[in-house]
Amino acid sequence: MSPRGVPTPDVRERLFAAAERVLAREGSAGLTNRAVTEEADCAKGLLYNHFADLDDFVAQLVLDRFARIAAAVAPLPERAGRGGVHENLADAALVxxxxxxxxxxxxxxxxxxxxxxxxxxxxxxxPGPGSVEAAMTGYLTREQELGRVPAGADGPMLALAITGTVHHLLMHGGQPPAEGRELIHRLVAALVPLA
Structure with missing residues (x-):
């Protein structure tokens, strides 16, 4: 444990990473201040030095992780014309x-x-799911301009359908990573027409 009075580097990320491990192991019922700070190997009060309460902490965790997801998917439109259309969309959805x-x-x-x-x-x-949807829409628009996706395809609706399905999977969980990956690839192939 960090000695009292000694600054803990990267406190937010350290606590967020600890919370993710607690969530993966114990689920949301196990997510407490004590569980997070013990997992992070830091003082019990550290979480409350940086967040108003546990709800603020969890909200900031969700927002931080979605900001990372949005940043990872933002370059998708630049991939237009490279790689397979279905693969590019599935990779973005899997993020x-x-x-x-x-x-x-x-x-x-x-x-x-x-x-x-x-x-x-x-x-x-x-940044949230809408950011991912916007990146997918931008990507599909560019692929239409390049002739790899039919001009009549409704890019915004396709992006909504993909992100909406991923949202459904997130809310209902339980998909092992390999099955989730296969499901997303099948979804994209079923939805997105190629020229």
Whole structure:
């Protein structure tokens, strides 16, 4: 444990990573201040030195992880014309699932105040599922311009269908990584027409 009075480097990320491990192991019911700080090997009060309460902590965790997802998917439109259309879209969709995506989503919806805070932040412009949807729409538009996706395909609806399905998988969890990957590839192939 960090000695008292000695600054802990990268506190937010250290606590977030510890929370992800707790969530993966114990589910949302096991996510407590004590569980997170013990997992992070730091003082019990450290979480409350950086976050208003546990709900604020969980909301910030969700927002942080979605910001990372949005940043990872943002370059998707630049991939137009390279690689396979289905593979590019499936890879972007799989970023949403992530390693701990279902556990983090479960934590967010298990605490109503967290869900409200996250929705409010997204409505105010914080990166969220809409950012992923926008990147997919931009990608599909560029692929249409290149003639790899039919001009009549409804890019925004295809992007919504893909992100909506991934959202469904996140909310219901339980998909082993290999099965989730196969399901996403099948979904994209079924939805997105190629020219």
């Amino acid at each position: 949403l699932l992530g390693t701990n995506g279902p556990a983090i989503a479960a934590a967010a919806i298990s605490r109503s105040d967290v869900a409200d805070r996250v929705r409010t932040a997204w409505a105010a412009g914080a």
